[in-house]
Amino acid sequence: MDADALSRENAHLKARLTEVEAALVEVQEANRRLEGILRASQRERFGKSSEKLSPDQFNLPLEDAELAQGVLAAAQEKAEAALAQTRGEEPRKPARNRGHLPAHLPRVERVIEPASIQCPCGCGEMARIGEDISERLDVIPAQFQVLVTRRPRYACRRCSQAVVQAHAPEHVVPGGLPTERLIAWIIVSKFGDHLPFYRQAGIFERQGLHLDRGTLGNWTGRACFHLMPVIDHMKAHLRSADRIFVDETRAPVLDPGRKATKSGYFWAVVSDDRGHGGVGPPIVLFHYAPGRGREHPLKFLAGYRGRFLQCDAYQSYNALTEITRDEGPWQLVNCWTHVRRRFVKRFESEGSPIAEEMLRQIALLYQIEKTVRGQAPADRLAVRSAQAAPIIAALKPWLGTQLSRIPQKSLLAEDIRYTLAHWPGLIRFLDDG
Known part of the structure; x- marks a missing residue:
């Protein structure tokens, strides 16, 4: 060299x-x-x-x-x-992410061919013997478009008396700019993706569209007004449901003048009978309230004709068992998940054998429920009576015995007392399929 x-x-x-x-x-x-x-x-x-x-x-x-x-x-x-x-080595190939993208997404294929498929030895064109396939997630950025609607007018050239034209379609904003699809996109961005109107206005601004948040709010308010019949129809279904689920969730709300937020609450009312073979549609309605006192569920559940109310152990729900209705007072159905959560904490933090045994018994109940999920109510009730009822019958006295053997001020004793205090609501599932 x-x-x-x-x-x-x-x-x-x-x-x-x-x-x-x-x-x-x-x-x-x-x-x-x-x-x-x-x-x-x-x-x-x-x-x-x-x-x-x-x-x-x-x-x-x-x-x-x-x-x-x-x-x-x-x-x-x-x-x-x-x-x-x-070092003259081939770079390590990256791990392929194949088969993990949802099947319902459309596929756009591109084929990358070599610069030449002629054999270097001069034998002619090479034959295709296979291929490598990779999938990557792509996005088509949101693109605004202008929908132009033309309504031709027609007249008779002979008599010149008749003129016909299609009626102008009704819109959420009469004579306004937005289509209903655009308003739906704004609503989902606001309430589903938590994107405030002023941020959405910034997105429009980048496209040369000058829409302030007041305009977006007005469009959304109009849509909410026109959606009221749908909400009323959903509410009618909920009011006639025999079983409903209610839960409240804290939501920070702006408090003008204090430069801070205050606590508001969204109360969810749910009906879903798919678990026992019901054919009715699952429904969720949200009610906003400034607090979580007993007066709020009493107010928005007025007129409901159901029997069973599934809820957590929050004391405000107890007021519903005291009201006078033609259907009788509500029967509370308490959640085993809340009970299980307490004993999971006790087992993980203390290694309590009592908590471990309680979790084992709850697991048996869960397994029974898994076998009857989606079946008819009568079939579910029969299996519960035959398999779950004996477990429940033995579980309550066992809890009482364990409570008498442990310090009464311990957290485990508190968890057992919580369970026994809500026992009627916890075993309500044995009376109805």
Whole structure:
């Protein structure tokens, strides 16, 4: 090898070394960034109370850490590829994500052919012997369009007396800009994706559409008005349902003037009979209330004709068992999940054998329910009477015996008393399929 060739090879190796060193620097920088985010997260999570973040704010550094992990992974892949090329090795192929994308998504195929399929030996065109397939998730960005509606007019050229034209369709906003599909998109963005109107207005602005949040709110309000018959129809179904489920969830609400938020509550009323072979549609209605006192369920459940109300052990629901109705007072159905959650905590924190046995008994009840899910009510009731009822009959005295043997001020005793206090609602499932 002559001097020029050695010089070229030396320059090539130096370039490769520089490339590898740069890739390693990127890896080290990404790693330092990730470590810094994790240290900040630990300080905000476990530090002094004045330094801690709220639960909502704590998600932000977690997202930063996930982003930093992505940067680190990309830097490592680049460094590994540079090192492999320096050693004359083939870069490691990335792991394929095949078969994990939903089947209902449309597939758009592209075929990448080699620059030439002629055999290097001069034998002619090569034959296709297989292919590699990969799938990646793509998106078509939202694109606004203008819907132009033309309504031709027709007249008779002979008599010139008759003129016909199709009636103009009715719209949520008469004479306004939006189509009903656009309004539905705004509503889903607002209430489903929690995207405020002012942020949506910014999205429109990027497309040259000057729509302020007041306009978007007006359109949404009009749509809500026209949706009232649908809501009334859903409410009629719920009012006639024999069994409903009710639960309340806290929601922070802006409190103008205080520059803060206050607590409001969304009360969900649900009917879903699919678990026992019902053919009615599953329905969920939400009621907003400024609190979670007993007056709120009494108000929005007025006129309901059901018998069973599935709920948690919140005391406000007890008021429903005291009201006078033609159908009789509501019968509360309490949830075994809330009971199980208590004993899971006790077993994990204390290793209590009593909690472990209680979890085992609840698992048996769950297994029985799994075998009858979707069957007719009469069949479900028969299986419950034959298999679940003996477990329930033995479980209550067993709990009473265990309660007498443990310290009465212990958390386990509190959990057992909670279970026994709601026993009528917990075993209600034995009376109805």
